[in-house]
Each structure stands twice: as structure tokens, then as C-alpha cells.
Amino acid sequence: MYDAESKLAAQALRAGYSADEVIKGLDLEFPGGSITAVVGPNGAGKSSLLKALARKIRAKDGAVLLDGVSITSLTKTELEGSIGFLGTIPATRNGESVFDLVARSAMLANQSSRVSPRIRLEIEEILDRTSLTALQSKKIGELSSGWRQVAVIAAALVKNPQVLLLDEPTNSLDYSHQLQVINLLSSLKRERNMTIIAVIHDLNLAARFADRVVVLKDGKVIAQGEPNAVINPSNLAEAFNILARVIEDPVAKTPVVIPIRQLGE
Numbered sequence: 001m002y003d004a005e006s007k008l009a010a011q012a013l014r015a016g017y018s019a020d021e022v023i024k025g026l027d028l029e030f031p032g033g034s035i036t037a038v039v040g041p042n043g044a045g046k047s048s049l050l051k052a053l054a055r056k057i058r059a060k061d062g063a064v065l066l067d068g069v070s071i072t073s074l075t076k077t078e079l080e081g082s083i084g085f086l087g088t089i090p091a092t093r094n095g096e097s098v099f100d101l102v103a104r105s106a107m108l109a110n111q112s113s114r115v116s117p118r119i120r121l122e123i124e125e126i127l128d129r130t131s132l133t134a135l136q137s138k139k140i141g142e143l144s145s146g147w148r149q150v151a152v153i154a155a156a157l158v159k160n161p162q163v164l165l166l167d168e169p170t171n172s173l174d175y176s177h178q179l180q181v182i183n184l185l186s187s188l189k190r191e192r193n194m195t196i197i198a199v200i201h202d203l204n205l206a207a208r209f210a211d212r213v214v215v216l217k218d219g220k221v222i223a224q225g226e227p228n229a230v231i232n233p234s235n236l237a238e239a240f241n242i243l244a245r246v247i248e249d250p251v252a253k254t255p256v257v258i259p260i261r262q263l264g265e
Contacts, residue, residue: 007032007195008053008083008163012062015052021060022048024219030163030212033193035185037206037227040216041240046199049216050165053197054085066163081109084161086152086169094141098132099123101140102155109159122158129184130154131177145172153181157188164188166198170205182209207231207254215239231255237263 008030016022022045030036038046051057053064055071064071071079093101106119115123127133130150140148149172156164169185170178186209188194200206206213207227215222215230217239223230236244236257245258 005029005031006065007067008197009065010049010053010062011065013052013059013064014061015048015057015059017048017057022219023052025062026219026221028214028221028224030195030197032195033189034211035189035196035198035209036212036214037198037200037210038214038216039200039203039206039239040222043218044216044239045219046216047167048219050085050167050197050199053163054083054165055079056085077111081159082162084156084159084164086156086164086166094139096140097136098138098140098143098151098154099127099136101151102126102132102136102158105155106158122160126154126158130157131180146174146177149173150177150181153184157184160192161194163195163197166196168199168201170200170202178205185209203231203236203257204249204255207256208249208252227254231257 006029010026010028013023013026014021026049038049040046048057052059055064066074066082074082102123103115103119106123107113107115110119112119127136130153132150132154135143135147140151143151149169153166153169170181173181182205185196189196200209210227212225213227213230214224215235222239223235232246233244236242236246241263243260243263245260246255247258248254249256
């Protein structure tokens with residue numbers, strides 16, 4: 001049954017590619033103003049789940065609801081204005097500057113053909129908060145993989161979506177920039193009541209950063225809930241086939257995973 005407090009929900013959701021069903025009847029609720037980390041082994045369906053939630057791939061069955069309304073009833077403009085999806089930058093954009101990449105995204109969100117003074121302020125704020133101000137004139141193709149990732153995040157954030165879907169947002173980033181991105185997303189959650197759903201491979205980062213964790217395996221939910229309830233040796237064994245010890249982070253009081261060995265060795 002749909003929870004009225006959910007900003008985004010999946011109901012008996014099945015999705016995939018051609019005849020290959022990757023997402024297998026998922027029921028998920030994503031509360032408004034929360035951060036959910038989606039974790040699981042390779043091939044679990046994490047990225048496919050995000051694409052189905054953003055209507056990048058069509059649902060074979062079930063539904064995705066935004067504020068209780070099926071996303072199939074929304075126009076492309078309405079959907080993209082409400083749900084931001086962190087994608088990759090195509091090679092054709094390598095000659096574009098960082099400022100132009102973010103500006104193009106901002107103009108699209110505002111349905112504007114030019115950078116007005118108000119839009120410029122929004123762009124400058126996002127560039128500043130993502131530490132891209134000094135790099136705004138750089139071409140995308142000249143950036144390191146880490147800075148390219150930050151530029152993509154800035155382009156997604158400048159749209160100010162109600163829901164933000166991120167596929168490995170900290171991939172290729174060093175520790176300093178991982179913390180910067182996580183702190184930025186946490187701030188946006190508080191300031192804008194944004195609902196954030198992120199695929200994260202680093203379990204310890206997920207536990208520290210997210211309000212909720214969803215564990216997927218083979219397109220199905222193994223566990224979901226608060227990090228302290230979900231990240232435990234039993235779920236890690238089932239999802240990742242590993243023997244692990246879980247201790248408490250002395251600073252954040254969140255779970256810390258210490259992998260010991262693969263099971264069956």
C-alpha cells in the first residue's frame with residue numbers, strides 16, 4: 001500500500017532490457033527529504049533500478065509513483081523537472097566548458113534560451129559549492145575523471161529537482177572530494193527537502209551518509225531500513241557472499257564493515 005509520506009515509490013516494479021528482466025517485483029518507499037543508499041554486488045540491478053525510477057527504461061509491470069502519481073502520466077519536461085538523473089557526459093561535450101555544461105542544464109530546467117541574471121546566480125552558487133569556480137572555463141575533455149564527475153553532479157544539482165538519482169556519485173573521487181560531495185548532498189537534503197537516492201559501492205560511506213539503505217541482489221530486495229539495522233554480517237553474507245565483521249564507527253556511530261574472506265573458500 002502506498003505511504004503518503006513517500007516522495008517516490010516503486011510498486012511491484014519489474015523492469016529490464018528486451019527479454020531480460022533485471023528488476024523483479026520491487027516494492028520500495030523513498031520518504032521525502034531523505035537520503036537512500038542502494039548497495040549490492042555487481043549485477044544486482046542497482047543502476048537499472050535508478051533508470052526505471054527515472055523512466056530511462058520502461059517498466060514491464062508495476063508502477064513508479066511520484067507524490068502518488070504514476071510517472072508514466074508525466075510529460076518528459078515535467079518528469080525531468082522533478083527527477084534529476086546523474087548520467088555520464090557524452091564525448092561530444094568534451095569541447096564544452098564547465099560553465100556551459102552547467103548553464104545548459106540550468107536553462108533547460110528554467111525553460112529559458114539564455115542565461116538571465118537570476119540563472120547566472122544559480123550557476124555561480126552551484127559552481128562555488130562544488131569547488132568548480134576556478135575550473136569553470138576549462139573544457140570538459142581537459143578535466144580529470146574526478147572533476148568530470150563533480151561537473152556532472154553540478155549540472156544535475158542546478159536543476160533543483162525534487163528527487164535526485166545518483167549512480168556512484170563518489171566514483172573516481174579522492175577522499176577530500178568524496179566528503180565534499182556527501183556534505184553538499186546532505187546540505188541540499190536539509191535546505192531543499194530533496195529526496196536523494198544513490199548507488200554506492202563503499203558500504204562504510206553508504207552507512208555514514210544515508211538515512212536508509214536498500215540492499216539488492218539479483219534484482220530483489222535483500223534488506224532495507226536504517227544503516228544500523230541493515231548492515232550486519234548476515235545480510236553481507238547473503239548479498240555479497242562474504243564473511244565480515246561489523247563494528248561501530250567511534251565518530252559517526254554508524255556501521256563499519258571489515259571484510260574477512262569470501263564464503264566457500
